[in-house]
Amino acid sequence: MFWDKEKECIDREELKQLQLERLQSTIHRAYRYVPFYRKKFDDLGIDPDDISSLEDLKKLPFTTKEDLRQNYPYGLLAVPLREVVRLHASSGTTGLPTVVGYTRNDLKIWTELVARNLVAGGVTKDDVIQIAYNYGLFTGAFGLHYGAEKIGASVVPISSENPKKQIKIMQDYKTTVLACTPSYALAIAETLIDMVINPSSMSLKLGILGAEPWSEGMRREIEEKLRIKTIDTYGLSEIYGPGVAGECIYQNGLHVNDDHLFIEIVDPETLENVPDGQEGELVITTLTREAMPIIRYRTRDLTRIIPGECECGRTFLRIDRIKGRTDDLIIIKGVKVFPSQIEEILCEIQGIEPHYQIVMEKKGFVDEITVLVEASEELFFDEMRKQNELIRQIEERIKEELDIDVKVKLVEKKTLERFKGKAKRVINKEKE
Amino acid sequence: MLVIKNLDVHYGKLHILKKVSLHVKKGELVVLLGSNGAGKTTLLNSISGFIKPTSGQIIFEDKVINGFSPEKLVSMGIAQVPEGRLIFKTLTVEENIILGAYHRYSIKNAKAVREDIEMVYELFPKLKDRRKQLAGILSGGEQQMLAIGRAIMSKPKLLLLDEPSMGLAPNIVKEIFLYIVKLQRDFSLTVLLVEQNARIALKIAHRGYVLETGRLILEGPAEDLFFNRDVQRAYLGRDLDAEVII
Numbered sequence: 001m002f003w004d005k006e007k008e009c010i011d012r013e014e015l016k017q018l019q020l021e022r023l024q025s026t027i028h029r030a031y032r033y034v035p036f037y038r039k040k041f042d043d044l045g046i047d048p049d050d051i052s053s054l055e056d057l058k059k060l061p062f063t064t065k066e067d068l069r070q071n072y073p074y075g076l077l078a079v080p081l082r083e084v085v086r087l088h089a090s091s092g093t094t095g096l097p098t099v100v101g102y103t104r105n106d107l108k109i110w111t112e113l114v115a116r117n118l119v120a121g122g123v124t125k126d127d128v129i130q131i132a133y134n135y136g137l138f139t140g141a142f143g144l145h146y147g148a149e150k151i152g153a154s155v156v157p158i159s160s161e162n163p164k165k166q167i168k169i170m171q172d173y174k175t176t177v178l179a180c181t182p183s184y185a186l187a188i189a190e191t192l193i194d195m196v197i198n199p200s201s202m203s204l205k206l207g208i209l210g211a212e213p214w215s216e217g218m219r220r221e222i223e224e225k226l227r228i229k230t231i232d233t234y235g236l237s238e239i240y241g242p243g244v245a246g247e248c249i250y251q252n253g254l255h256v257n258d259d260h261l262f263i264e265i266v267d268p269e270t271l272e273n274v275p276d277g278q279e280g281e282l283v284i285t286t287l288t289r290e291a292m293p294i295i296r297y298r299t300r301d302l303t304r305i306i307p308g309e310c311e312c313g314r315t316f317l318r319i320d321r322i323k324g325r326t327d328d329l330i331i332i333k334g335v336k337v338f339p340s341q342i343e344e345i346l347c348e349i350q351g352i353e354p355h356y357q358i359v360m361e362k363k364g365f366v367d368e369i370t371v372l373v374e375a376s377e378e379l380f381f382d383e384m385r386k387q388n389e390l391i392r393q394i395e396e397r398i399k400e401e402l403d404i405d406v407k408v409k410l411v412e413k414k415t416l417e418r419f420k421g422k423a424k425r426v427i428n429k430e431k432e
Numbered sequence: 433m434l435v436i437k438n439l440d441v442h443y444g445k446l447h448i449l450k451k452v453s454l455h456v457k458k459g460e461l462v463v464l465l466g467s468n469g470a471g472k473t474t475l476l477n478s479i480s481g482f483i484k485p486t487s488g489q490i491i492f493e494d495k496v497i498n499g500f501s502p503e504k505l506v507s508m509g510i511a512q513v514p515e516g517r518l519i520f521k522t523l524t525v526e527e528n529i530i531l532g533a534y535h536r537y538s539i540k541n542a543k544a545v546r547e548d549i550e551m552v553y554e555l556f557p558k559l560k561d562r563r564k565q566l567a568g569i570l571s572g573g574e575q576q577m578l579a580i581g582r583a584i585m586s587k588p589k590l591l592l593l594d595e596p597s598m599g600l601a602p603n604i605v606k607e608i609f610l611y612i613v614k615l616q617r618d619f620s621l622t623v624l625l626v627e628q629n630a631r632i633a634l635k636i637a638h639r640g641y642v643l644e645t646g647r648l649i650l651e652g653p654a655e656d657l658f659f660n661r662d663v664q665r666a667y668l669g670r671d672l673d674a675e676v677i678i
Contacts, residue, residue, distance in 0.1 A: 017455050024453055079661055080661075288651075
């Protein structure tokens with residue numbers, strides 16, 4: 001199913017021309033109206049008139065989260081504040097918040113982009129969609145809200161109420177689609193089990209999940225426990241919010257809304273563009289945003305472009321599911337590991353729940369990593385020997401697959417914190 | 433149908449168009465907005481072959497057409513209705529219309545041309561009534577109709593219209609624009625329209641571009657441009673905040 005087939009299946013050559021036109025316009029507007037960009041270009045001796053191809057974009061400097069912070073709150077606006085009809089902020093997952101503004105047209109485009117992603121994921125106007133993201137400065141709830149309303153679905157703006165309330169509403173309103181973070185979907189699934197409610201007795205059939213990296217293992221876990229299909233969506237408040245990219249029903253990569261966003265993948269260390277298919281940091285340039293054009297934004301999210309075409313017929317580029325954020329990268333004795341990789345392993349092991357936390361500590365000069373995992377009830381009250389056996393098994397699997405030494409600690413079920421929004425997986429004891 | 437990549441045009445040392453890239457799809461009605469001196473007419477004249485661009489590409493139906501003569505371009509299907517109509521005032525209305533078929537006029541084609549003249553009359557009945565009169569005595573609106581009628585005599589695929597509303601009374605402007613819509617719809621013409629009257633142009637166009645001092649700074653669906661600040665301020669002649677409601 002398509003929301004806007006003509007655009008979503010646009011001929012790639014035609015798309016490239018459109019991207020070039022929009023890129024050139026964006027650069028002219030950024031240079032003309034945003035002192036930050038003007039100064040940056042002038043300092044580097046870049047003439048905006050020199051950009052004559054999409055490849056030329058590589059000549060331009062990156063924009064970082066730090067740039068947004070330094071220009072907090074309104075420094076990057078390309079329009080006077082009176083043209084701005086909405087302000088949002090990043091959820092502040094990592095450090096200080098950043099502010100983003102939207103004009104009326106920006107909101108309209110944002111809505112379109114989310115609508116495309118929802119329809120691609122299988123949402124229709126007959127669905128009842130429960131939006132369990134927090135309504136507030138965070139973009140998640142509003143983006144999905146507008147998109148879902150636009151396609152004509154019935155929107156339940158429940159916000160981040162507790163799981164019991166979510167389930168009650170789900171039952172009463174016959175919710176068919178749940179939109180929230182994967183970790184919260186899992187928390188809801190568990191509550192369902194505690195309440196001894198058979199998920200098949202509910203109308204829920206689809207989960208539109210995003211706002212944090214999650215693994216395929218986590219997906220299987222959620223799909224099994226809630227008996228639904230799940231669709232991964234990606235977005236970041238610096239670039240609209242949700243609606244940047246989303247999976248279609250084939251669940252094989254996230255389609256980027258290419259006609260409004262230009263993506264690149266760069267090596268996070270050398271900052272050179274990498275060939276298609278190779279993993280690196282996602283960099284996004286907005287092509288149509290009025291209030292806040294952003295050139296080459298370093299998302300700090302790691303992914304790759306999936307070569308080839310998707311069965312669904314969309315011609316937009318696909319990116320792989322986000323492997324992790326460069327901020328969450330754990331480096332231990334030179335080996336780089338993302339929490340999602342540990343998650344993937346944990347999901348495969350019997351006897352534990354996919355709730356975990358990674359604690360980093362320095363013991364002397366050595367980094368030590370402890371993975372706290374919740375054990376399933378049956379097991380915990382059993383004898384010590386079985387526990388030790390399980391711990392050894394997890395440690396060995398992690399060593400085998402990721403080549404790092406970690407200590408595993410089993411904790412009782414429901415002792416680790418449950419997150420309504422984005423889950424915090426890594427705790428660095430030195431920094432806190 | 434029409435794709436322009438990085439078009440640069442100089443008049444002597446003056447850099448008029450700076451890396452302009454735009455496209456018009458088959459059957460589309462696209463408007464190019466911009467204030468005086470932005471380079472709109474220069475862009476149209478480059479497409480129709482009157483001006484040679486310094487660099488860049490103009491691609492019409494997958495063929496690069498830079499440097500082609502205007503006559504060649506007319507026979508390929510590009511017709512321009514120039515700014516200020518430029519009709520031949522001392523010729524009759526019908527003679528003006530026939531001139532539009534100049535490149536294909538021959539005895540063999542006489543019948544086809546005759547039919548096309550009738551088609552123009554059907555579209556613009558006012559011209560039929562005045563066919564024998566000198567074009568110079570027509571009203572501004574009628575002259576504009578004549579200029580358009582002359583252009584479509586060349587059987588174009590792409591029609592370039594330069595400021596068709598210029599100097600016309602508001603009700604006549606409306607009439608002319610209705611004709612433009614009719615041409616685009618009924619004759620499946622592709623239209624690139626340069627216009628200062630952004631309000632009416634954005635109403636009939638599918639998409640639009642905003643040109644400022646030789647650079648494109650905006651592209652988008654017509655209804656989005658209508659609500660864009662730059663367009664509002666510069667071309668719709670108003671600043672929403674400054675508007676006083678009495």
